[in-house]
Amino acid sequence: MSELVALLHGFTIALEPTNLALMVAGIVLGVLIGVLPGLGGANGVAILLPLTFTLEPVSAIILLSCIYWGALFGGAITSILFNIPGEPWSVATTFDGYPMAQQGRAAEALTAAFTSSFIGAFVAILLVTFVSPLVAGFALRFGPAEFFAVMFLAFASFIGFSSGSPFKTMASMMLGFLLAGVGLDTVTGQLRGTFGSTELMRGFHFLVVVIGLFGISEILQSIEEGLAFRGREGRIDLRAVLRTWGEMLRHRAIVLRSALIGCWMGITPAGATPASFMSYGVARRLSHHGAEFGRGRIEGVIAPETAAHAAGTSALLPMLTLGIPGSPTAAVLLGGLIMWGLQPGPMLFVEQKDFVWGLIASMYLGNVVGLAIVLTAVPWFAAILRIPFPIIAAIVLVVCAIGAYTVNNAAFDIVLMLIFGVLGYMMKKLDYPLAPLVLALVLGDRTEQSFRQALLLSEGSFSIFFSNALVSSIMVLGLVLLLWPLFARLRGGERARASA
Amino acid sequence: MPQFAGGGSGIAQRTMEILLASLMAAIAGLAIREGLRLGNGWAFDGPEAGYFLFWIGLLLLVASTVNLLRALARPADGRLFASWPRLLLVAQVLIPAALYGAAIFLVGIYAASAALVLWFMRGLGGFSLRQAVPVAAALVLTAFLLFEVWFLVPLPKGPVEHALGF
């Protein structure tokens, strides 16, 4: 139990008044930048990194990691209220979170999202505290073939999502893959699909596309239906919080499963985005109400949020122990460590005990403080929906434009965002599902890259995808999930016949 | 969502189906061409740069052709994508938004945003100028302080800001 002693020591560091104050400041700042799409996560941390130069390393990392937790909490707010995910891992949260808000259940959705985030992160921190030496080495086993297998698993657990026309689903997904392919090809260093345009060189950033497809198109649809943002009269008292907790208790199996999926994906380190999609897909598959997902099921908020935050938190583990970032934000934090004169990697736990355990203790405290802050603010967030439509639409448009701009510091991206807004409006009205497009866009690039890297390593032989127990078992699991709907249909058919 | 609402004339659902499917087919065509340019073969050590572009383009072409044929095969049943009055409403948002996008290049994001808020509140919401101006000013000022001053994130600026020394 040497960890417990070390952790207690960590708490004494994290509880110093300065550090405690930085923690609260970090959370509030984080929620603020999390709400502004484009500034959330990596960008926000990078922007604030130089400010930490004057601080002690442990205070600096506490401030920055609390900004990170805050931004994670904040990302859910825009997803639920305006259908605008600020981060790739918040996309799955919009599927049910936004419908809930439209039905006047914004407070419920927000509470579920915040609480799930907290639980997911908490499970991950326990993991970081007590089993880090055991699992740290796990990430080392992940080469390109294993990465591809995990991506395959993410697709497999999510596919079969829509009930609409299969050809429209296919068109939507292929369009996502094509968009993901534009820009510089990592494997050959060639420019692809840019047709000589400088503006297209940076590719289609997921945020620009999603702000347009989800956020702008929603404004267009709302105005067309003359409804403004629906469900304005959300009940906004703290009792909603308690009621939601009661409901979440009934879904504890989903919470636990999602947390485990998240931790696993964070350590591997495939990251939070595939974790959120995978967890949503699995929750939908295993639920008796699978067909109602996407229309405002609370499980559809709990599953992706828990997994995303478990992954986001446990992604810090490979960063600290191996120096590999499990997420873009972790990559920036990694740069911060180097700037403060610390060398991330296997020796950090040995050489910098104060730093590491101060950070881990601040994870516990930061998440508790964060949950308390955001939960008390739930009524305020929900009340945003009561602002008249013309004002809120204009502000959302401006915030979206700023977000689209800050992703790449490119004004052209604002134009792209508007184009995708129109495209999203048309696709929605013509019953093209948007989820496959976004999934393909977010994961397409890395999937292709790891596939090609693996084949480079094996000199073209597919056997690399079944070359060891780890990669084979993930691939087999993926294949099973892919074929699951077929089994389910057969079984369902039998059951229907039996009951008839 | 009422699909038949409005009753009167508008853009037919079928027309939009055809339009979108054709657009996707055109994108697929571009992707296939680009894939061929980069090489769509399978080298000894895996796919070339254009391999996935080519095949995914081809799949998109197949899917959008099916969607196109289905739309063409469907009789003109009078189903509307949206009626003219409703499209007029959409245009009231979309056209200012497009102008907003263009204005950012000319006068910067701050002035353009202020104008957008004024238009939305005055034109769409029927607020008075006395209500709209403070909202626009507050939004622009908050954004300026937040990004330009505190976070040191420069946003697109125009002649006004340059004259003020930013």
Added chain:
Amino acid sequence: MLSTCRRLLAGCTMVLTAGAFAASAVAWQPSKPVQLYVPAGTGGGADQMARAIQGIVAKHNLMSQPIVVQNKGGGAGAEAFLEVKEKKGDAHLLLITLSSLFTTPLATGVPFRWTDITPVKMLALDEFVLWVNSESPWQSVADFVAAAKGQKLRMGGTGSRQEDHIITVALGKAIGTQFTYVPYKGGGEVAVQLVGRHVDTTVNNPIEAVSHWKAGKVRPLCVFDSQPMPYPDAIVDGKAWSDIPTCKSQGLDVEYLMLRGIFMPAGVGDETVRFYVDLLDKVRATPEWKELMAQGAFNQTALDGPEFRAWLEREEERHRKLMAEAGFLAK
């Protein structure tokens, strides 16, 4: 300020007025925040250095205006280069560069050369070290060369047709063999792939691999510089950066260093360039900067003016030659 001077000195001779003008010109000062473009994403080596400069300038109050870092990583930096090229005469815009200054235009054919912008100062050069997994039987360059001749070793590196890839091809030529080159997105990822033995060898920068070296997971064989690195403090088992022999001394005639330098748009005044050279000299004198240099075992060569231009000229030619030999030039 200038007008007050003139009013006070209304009766002065022409000579004195001219002197006042000259003095005010030397003291060029930025009048608004200075943007620092990074031609890569957040979290990489260039980004870290840019943000370190931003932090140092702010902490030591070296300039009246803040530095604002902006990432423009599209098209392997092409986006940033083209934008700086277009913004002629902008005295409040800096660009931090890496080898992509040469490799990106050559590999992709975008219309850009370093002569389209103004070189300000070379800050440092980044070293490249040949690494193998410490469980591998290769203790020296000789072992490695023997192994590389017998089988096709797998080399992991950052990006394609960029510095790591160029070194790999040059290395293969020097040994008389070929490597299977596998490109990854970032240097940290590459180092971990070596520790996990998914690749056989890498040419990571010191800072990307030092932690794994300390933990005894990887082994340095040689450095691609003309002299050993000047950092004698022991890292692990009494071995220091300075103990790593040069590749050339071990019979592998490959040298490669990566530029970490600052540039500006074309058409800015000499006094402006002088101001930034001065500023960067102050940055280089701070303890934080020295710490950063020691951490990453950088080659601290710093040039400006004509020497820097001559260096750039030579390096561009060398890259053209190396890349032409490797078949990396845009068709």
